[in-house]
Amino acid sequence: MEWFELSGGMPLHGSITLQGSKNAALPLLAGAILHRGKTTLYHVPDIRDISVMIQILQKMGCRVHKEGSTLQIDAACADTPCVDAFLGEQMRSSIILMGALLGRFQKAVLPFPGGCVIGVRPIDLHVTSMQKLGAVLREEDGMLCAKTEGLCGNRIHLRFPSVGATENIILAAVCAKGVTELENGAKEPEIVELCRFLRGKGAKISGIGTSCLRIEGVERLRDSSYTLMPDRIVAGTYLFAAAATRGQICLCGARPQDMMEVLHILKKMGAEFRYIDEKLWMDGRNAYYPVDYVCTDTYPGFPTDLQSQLLAALCVAEGKSRVRESIFEERFRIAPQLNRMGAHVTVDGREAIVEGCGHLKGADVRAEELRGGAALVVAGLAAKGTTRVYGRTFIERGYEDIAGDLGKLGAVISKG
Ligand code: EPZ
Secondary structure (H helix, E strand, C coil): CCEEEEEECCCCEEEEECCECHHHHHHHHHHHHHCCCEEEEECCCCCHHHHHHHHHHHHCCCEEEEECCEEEEECCCCCCCECCHHHHHHCHHHHHHHHHHHHHHCEEEEECCCCECCECCCCHHHHHHHHHCCEEEEEECCEEEEEECCCECCEEECCCCCHHHHHHHHHHHCCCECEEEEECCCCCHHHHHHHHHHHCCCCEEECCCCCCEEEECCCCCCCEEEECCECHHHHHHHHHHHHHCCCEEEEECCCHHHCHHHHHHHHHHCCEEEEECCEEEEECCCCCCCCCCEEECCCCCECHHHHHHHHHHHHCCEEEEEEECCCCCCHHHHHHHHHCCCCCEEEECCEEEEEEECCCECCEEECCCHHHHHHHHHHHHHCEEEEEEECHHHHCCCCCCHHHHHHHCCCEEEEC
């Protein structure tokens, strides 16, 4: 099993430029399918999930040219609404192709996205939302098959502001007949990014940035280009690594407005920030205070994707913290791995108590999923001695070059 090896205990210092956002790039790639023409995306991260999505588009007949972090997609020749089962199963977020395929082909055939180690990850909100827009869904030969005579705008209220379901609704509604009114939609920055991208293609969307979107269907979209936002979860990961090592770092290209609650928690831990010329400076030399209580929430609350990295940083704070996970039921699976490094994390259902002891010791640990793996890297940076984090490929699903980035910040990290 591939690994990262870290020699920890030194403060991070220096500056790096942030990669583009994985969770913005994926829905925008789905959006490219909607248009029988060209889409150019800049600042696309070079990570496994993106290469899987590119292969899925290519198998559908799209021409995709990659040059550095620039992707040129020509979807004019796309000729099938079927997502390759093998590829689709590798990435559960392939479910967000459903809305775009229904909009383009009036049909979508894709594998059922399984659950994963962080949770069951149901798709009921996706299914009911597509049905409300005029699609009929059923299981055929183990695949999810959706068909429509033509999508029609409708009023949809989500019982939970699901990010993926919101993305599917937007992608299905932009070329549907009539108007779609979405209530209680997700309003993560990645949703705003998708709306802005689609507006640039000629879509008519209002209420962007709020939980109530109004989407008026249009006949066709147009060629466009778009530069992706920086990855706020990668940014937060590096900030928690700087806090855990009491370091001082600068993130070039960061957008603090996308991560206010994360910065709020880091300030409670003792970190200080400056933001000048799109550079976010963090001084983590005093970031050793515990946090009495943090609960993950949908945006603009504290993001579930940074909960494990926060937990790792709290393990080396000096005192007791309490963390509640309200989104994914299995996010605390990382606790036993942290405890192997000398942490004192006690999990009780949706809550974890961290008795921060100020230090950790290096150990061999194993990542089972993307953000938990990133948290083990954070812990390894803070731990005295050598830490080997197995399951490197989980982490590389979302981090373009975590070893290179951390190396630029002074970390001693290698991979094998
Ligand atoms: C997106 O996943 C992100 N993935 C996740 O990031 C992120 O953790 C999550 O949003 C929450 O912010 C991508 O953008 C590719 P949800 P998604 O639908 O869309 C329940 C990462 O590390 N739910 O908002 O799958 C579900 O069980 C990944 O980059 C239903 O009940 O998240 C969960 O409890 C991990 N029914 C909650 O909603 C549904 O039909 C959040 O799910 C859909 C979701």
